[in-house]
Amino acid sequence: MAEKFAFTYEERKRMASQTAEILTEEIGLKGDAIEAVQLIPDIEEGNIALDEVEQKYGASVARILHGLNRIQQLYDKNPAVESENFRNLLLSFAEDMRVILIMIANRVNLMRQIRDTENVEAKLEVSQEAAYLYAPLAHKLGLYKLKSELEDLSLKYMEHDAYYHIREKLSATKAARDAYIDRFIKPVEQKMMEAGIRCHIKGRTKSIHSIWQKMQKQKCPFEGVYDLFAIRIIIDCPLEQEKMQCWQAYSIITDMYQPNPKRLRDWLSVPKSNGYESLHITVLGPEQKWVEVQIRTERMDEIAERGVAAHWRYKGVKGETGLDEWLTNIRTMLEHADGLDAMDQFKMELYEDEVFVFTPAGDLWKFPAGATVLDFAYHIHSKLGNQCTGGRISGKVVPIRYELKSGDQVEILTSTNQKPRQEWLNIVKTSRAKSKIRLALKETQVKDGLFAKEMLERKFRNRKIEQDDSIMFNVIRKMGYKEVSDFYKAIADGVLDTNDVLDKFLELRGKEAVVTGDNQARSASEFELDESKIAGLNQQVNDDVLVIDRNLKGLDYQLAKCCSPIYGDDVFGFVTVNGGIKIHRCDCPNAPELRRRFGYRIVKAKWSGKGSSQYSIALRVIGNDDIGIVNNLTSIISKEEKLVLRSINIDSHDGLFSGNIVVMLEDTSRLEALIKKLRTVKGVKQVDRI
Structure with a gap:
């Protein structure tokens, strides 16, 4: 990144020394890490090759420089640094953890040096990277001073006016703020001492960057940010008394000052x-x-200050468990005396289950380990995946089975003759690719099925045989196919001969009689009226009568459960295979299919009589989960004459309720009136008949 500013060799040597100073004083690194940093300008200048470093300075220094070189190559591909994928790829490229620490120190030094540069575009780019990438890493590592400096400098360069406005406001109010903190702390210290709680109390002003963030989030001026500072009470007590003394301190504070619960x-x-x-x-x-006010013990404060608290995670910067553990391990090593020696042997094993690859345009994507070129193709577009024949990586052609590696730049090769195959499901790793392949295979199967169906119908026409769907279904079952699609696929694949299908059809047509006679409406006159059979599914009295076909009454019928018709609904009859009649509503969800496939079984039907029988009706109710809304609904139902509430089942979630109400009523006019009343209840959004 420094090359964007065209620093001379001497300037880069000086900056390397400054970076080494930051590493030593702020982070505590020494030895190989410092030596590696000092060699960076010479490697960039070509004074020494990477291969020579190991011979002259050892494997550890060479490993650090190799990691820094790989990251430089990553930058050359110019991915978006604000993406989570870039952070993860950068970390996976850093084979030695010191590489990350050197990068942070180097970025802090670079930010200090570019204050007066005229290259505004490069300055903004460096500042954005500092805010999105390096500051969160520094914060997680417990390098709070460096983190705050990176954030404040990035704000200074990117939002110049805002930075100086806040700085001037802070300077103008510093004396008053310090005096206020003192006035707040002194009486609290006195109360703590009287309670026997040993502690020290301090106030800290928020950084310019965090104040600016508050102003942006709350959309308010500087004066509107009330929490410019925080008071921290740090208690010195034994481990077993920690919770008790913290809550005791909390009690003292809230007795003295009104809390916001x-x-x-x-x-x-x-x-x-x-x-x-x-x-x-x-x-x-x-x-x-x-x-x-923050209340904690010395132990808790030490843990928080060492970086384990990871404030950046709950302030909007997402992290992952593996990353957190790894970064915490770094900080732990730095804290221990023998940590610096152990670092020489430490290598990253982060993100072994993920790979990060580039598109030809330089976009960066994440895939699970083991993902293939075919996964990559389907990630871009279904059509590209369906026609994929392989890929080109670093100029080399690879097959669709090639497993992707971090840093690969992948170009997909295609052919219009290529089609998805069943075995592709065993090649891909991602569920996205699998679902797209299954969909493509299904679409192919549908096309083949339509072709096979058309071919079969042509055979029927050529032999002047009238096709019958009901017999055709029997043919499919008799020939051993459970699914119609499998049957037509077998024809398309040549497994099944159309002549065999026709022979089977003719055989079954000779054996089976088409539905006629007693099952047809015209012969229903042969039915004898049996008063005991006139009751419908939910009928309790005999006042409701169905007139079926040519004014025939007294037929054995049932009300279909799929649409639950009641007196007043527009209905039709459907003759079942056993000779009975099922009554459906004309708007029944199954009506179109019944008419299409079994039109010859449909008979007319209409209601007559008084409409005094009661029917079970289910209603779907949705609304706001307000107090008493269920009582209001049941109250309306109970006040209705001759209306019985059978059941009510209500579920509540996220401030909304939804549920089913089952009532007994006589006809559609009563039903419409009830629905209209229920819709007037405050909070009810929707009432529909199921």
């Missing part, structure tokens, strides 16, 4: 998953100003 954060009872423990409370301090 919505701002209580209890990470004492249940610590964060990253180990952070503390009590946070916001109270109304002197002069009616809100003040954030």
Whole structure:
């Protein structure tokens, strides 16, 4: 990145020394890491080759420089640094953990040096990377001073006016702020001492960058940010008394100052998953100003300050478990005396289950380990995947089975003659590719099926045989196929001969009689009226009568459960295979299919009589989960004359309720009136008949 500013060799040597100083003083690195940093300008200048480094300076120095070189190559591909994938790829490229620490120190030094540069575009690019990538890494590592410097400098370069506006405001209010913190702390210290709690209390002003973030988030001016500082109470007590004394301190603070209960954060009872423990409370301090107070012990403060708290994770920068553990290990090594020696042997094994690859345009994508060129093709587009014949990586042609490696730049090769195959499902790794292949195979099967069906129909026409769907279904079953699609696929694949199908059709047609006689509406006059059989599925009295076909009454019928018709609905009859009649609503979901496939079994039907029988009707109700809304619904139903509530089942989720109500009523006019009343209940959004 430094090359964007055209530094001379002497300037780069000086900057390398400054970076080494940051590494030593701020991070605590020495030895091979410092030696590697000092060699960077010479490698860039060509004074020494990477291969020579190992012979002259050892394997450890060579490994660090190799990691830095790989990351430089990654930058050359110019991916978007603000993406989570780029962070992960960068970390997976850094074989030695010191590479990451050198990068952070180098970026801090670079940010310091470019203050007066005229290359505004490069300055902005460097600043964006500092904000999106290096500052969060530094924060996680516990390098808070470097993290704050990176954030403030990036803001200074990217939002010049905002930075200086906040800085001037802070300077103007510093004396008053310090005096206020003192006024807040002194009485608290006195109370703590009286309670026998040993502690020290300090106030800290937020960084310019964090104040700017607050102003952006809350859309307010500087004066609108009330929590410019926080008070931290750090208690010195034995481990077994920690919780008790923290809550005691909390009690003292909230007795002295009015708390805001919505701002209580209890990470004492249940610590964060990253180990952070503390009590946070916001109270109304002197002069009616809100003040954030953090209560923790020396042990808790030490854990938080060492970086385990990982504030950047819950402030919007996403991280992953493996990354967190790895970065915490780095900090732990730095904290221990023997850590620097152990670092020589430490290598990263992060993201072994993921690979990061580039498109020809330089975009960066993440795939699971073992993903292939075919996965990559389907990730771009289904059509590209369906026609994929292989790929080209680093100028070399590879097959569709080639497993991707981090850093690969993949170009997909295609052919219009290529088609998805069943065995491709065993080649791909991602569920996205698998589902797209299955869909393509299914579409191919549908096309082949339509072709086979058309071919079979042509055979029927040529032999002047009238095709019958019901017999055809029997043919398919008799020939051993459970699915119609499998049957037509067998014809398309040449497994099944169309002549054999026709022979089977003629055989079954000779044996089976088409539905006639007693099952046809015209012969229903032969039915004898049996008063005991006139009851419908939910009927309780005999006042409702169905007139079927040519004014025939008294036929044995049932109300279809799929649409639950009631008196007043437009209905039709369907003659079943056993001779009975099922009554469906004309708008039944199954009606179109019944008419299409079995039109000869459809008979007319209509209601007559008084409409006094009761029918079971289910209603779907959706609305706001307000207090008493269920009582309001049931109250309306109970007030209705001759209307019985059979059941009510309500579920509530995220402030909404939905459920089913089953009632007994006489006809559609009563049903429409009930639905209209239920819709008037406050909070009800939708009432529909099921």
